[in-house]
Amino acid sequence: MMLAVEGLTVRYGALAAVADVDLSVADGEVLALLGPSGCGKSTLLRAVAGLEPVAAGAVRWDDTDLADVPVHKRGFGLVFQDGQLFPHRDVAGNVAFGLRMQRMANRAERVAELLELVGLAGYEKRKVTELSGGEAQRVALARALAPRPRLLLLDEPLSALDRALREQLAMDLAGLLRVAGATALVVTHDHDEAFTLADRVAVMRAGRIVQADPPQEVWRRPVDEDTARFLGCGLFLPATVTDGTVTCDLGSADLPWAPDGDVTLGLRPNALRLTGNGISGKLLRSVHRRDHVRLQVRLDDTDQVVDAVAAIAETPGDRVHLRLDPDGLAVLGRDAGQGE
Structure with missing residues (x-):
C-alpha cells in the first residue's frame, strides 16, 4: 500500500x-x-x-x-x-x-x-x-x-x-x-x-x-x-574532513558521519560555544533566549562577526573564547551553491 x-x-x-x-x-x-x-x-x-x-x-x-x-x-x-x-x-x-x-x-x-x-x-x-x-x-x-x-x-x-x-x-x-x-x-x-x-x-x-x-x-x-539557510545555517566556510574530523578557519570538530574531502561547512548559531580556550574575540552583544544566551562576537585579527551561544550571560566588551560544537554543524559538498 x-x-x-x-x-x-x-x-x-x-x-x-x-x-x-x-x-x-x-x-x-x-x-x-x-x-x-x-x-x-x-x-x-x-x-x-x-x-x-x-x-x-x-x-x-x-x-x-x-x-x-x-x-x-x-x-x-x-x-x-x-x-x-x-x-x-x-x-x-x-x-x-x-x-x-x-x-x-x-x-x-x-x-x-x-x-x-x-x-x-x-x-x-x-x-x-x-x-x-x-x-x-x-x-x-x-x-x-x-x-x-x-x-x-x-x-x-x-x-x-x-x-x-x-x-x-x-x-x-x-x-x-x-x-x-x-x-x-x-x-x-x-x-x-x-x-x-x-x-x-x-x-x-x-x-x-x-x-x-x-x-x-x-x-x-x-x-x-538555500536548504541549509532554511534549516538555520547563517555562516558558510570552506572546510576539510579527514577521518571524521572537520577543520576550518574557526577550529576543528569530530564529525564521524561526514565523508572525507573538501566540503562547505554550514554553521548554525549554536555551532560556536563559549569555552575556556579556542578562537578568541571581543563580545559585542549578549541576549537572553529561552534556554540559552545568544552572543555576537567580533573575532580577533578580523572584522568577522559570528554568532555563538553560552549558558550564562557575559559582559559586552569582554574577551571570550569559542569552540566548534558538532551539534551546530552541517556539511554540504564543496560544489553545493545556491539552489534552483
Missing part, C-alpha cells in the same frame, strides 16, 4: 504552485513536507486530497489513479490548522462524525477508544467550545482517525498553538501516529516539528521537492546552501 505522486503540477493561471513533483509515502510511513510559507506544500497536500485540480501528473494509491475519485471516496483523513470542529456537537459527536460513512454497531466503543488514544478519555460530553487549543486538535485527530483512513493528511496541524504546547503536542502526535500505525503526510514550516513527527522529510522550495531523506540526513547534510 503506497501513495505515489508522479510529475504533479498545480497551476494558478501562469503560476506553477507545484511543479513536476515526484513523491511517495510507504505503508506506515510518516512523511513531512517541510518548507517556508508559499513554497507549495499545502497546495500539494490539497491536490493529494483531491481538493485542488491537477494540471499535469497523477496521484496514485497502490497503482490506482485517483484522478476521477472524489474527495470523500479516497479513504483519506484530513486534519487542518484550526481543527474545523463542529461547535454544536460535543466531543463524542465530533469524533463520531468521522464514522458517518460507515455502518458500525459499536460507535460509542470506537469513540471511547480514540479518545483514550489521544489522551482525552472521559471527554465525550464536553463541549468543544470549552476545549483548549491542544485538546481541540486532539479531537480533530481522533475524528480523522475514526474511520481508519488509509492515509492521514495533516496541514500545519500545530501551527495555531503556542510554542511550548506545540512542542509537547508534536511529541504526543508522533507517538499517536506510531501507535495507530498511520500512514501520514504532514505539512509544516517548522523543522523541529518535522523532525519530531516524520520518518522522512521532503524539503520544498518554489513548488519543487529539493531533498527527501531521513530527518537526521536532512539536518546534517542539506542538499544545498
Whole structure:
C-alpha cells in the first residue's frame, strides 16, 4: 500500500504552485513536507486530497489513479490548522462524525477508544467550545482517525498553538501516529516539528521537492546552501574532513558521519560555544533566549562577526573564547551553491 505522486503540477493561471513533483509515502510511513510559507506544500497536500485540480501528473494509491475519485471516496483523513470542529456537537459527536460513512454497531466503543488514544478519555460530553487549543486538535485527530483512513493528511496541524504546547503536542502526535500505525503526510514550516513527527522529510522550495531523506540526513547534510539557510545555517566556510574530523578557519570538530574531502561547512548559531580556550574575540552583544544566551562576537585579527551561544550571560566588551560544537554543524559538498 503506497501513495505515489508522479510529475504533479498545480497551476494558478501562469503560476506553477507545484511543479513536476515526484513523491511517495510507504505503508506506515510518516512523511513531512517541510518548507517556508508559499513554497507549495499545502497546495500539494490539497491536490493529494483531491481538493485542488491537477494540471499535469497523477496521484496514485497502490497503482490506482485517483484522478476521477472524489474527495470523500479516497479513504483519506484530513486534519487542518484550526481543527474545523463542529461547535454544536460535543466531543463524542465530533469524533463520531468521522464514522458517518460507515455502518458500525459499536460507535460509542470506537469513540471511547480514540479518545483514550489521544489522551482525552472521559471527554465525550464536553463541549468543544470549552476545549483548549491542544485538546481541540486532539479531537480533530481522533475524528480523522475514526474511520481508519488509509492515509492521514495533516496541514500545519500545530501551527495555531503556542510554542511550548506545540512542542509537547508534536511529541504526543508522533507517538499517536506510531501507535495507530498511520500512514501520514504532514505539512509544516517548522523543522523541529518535522523532525519530531516524520520518518522522512521532503524539503520544498518554489513548488519543487529539493531533498527527501531521513530527518537526521536532512539536518546534517542539506542538499544545498538555500536548504541549509532554511534549516538555520547563517555562516558558510570552506572546510576539510579527514577521518571524521572537520577543520576550518574557526577550529576543528569530530564529525564521524561526514565523508572525507573538501566540503562547505554550514554553521548554525549554536555551532560556536563559549569555552575556556579556542578562537578568541571581543563580545559585542549578549541576549537572553529561552534556554540559552545568544552572543555576537567580533573575532580577533578580523572584522568577522559570528554568532555563538553560552549558558550564562557575559559582559559586552569582554574577551571570550569559542569552540566548534558538532551539534551546530552541517556539511554540504564543496560544489553545493545556491539552489534552483
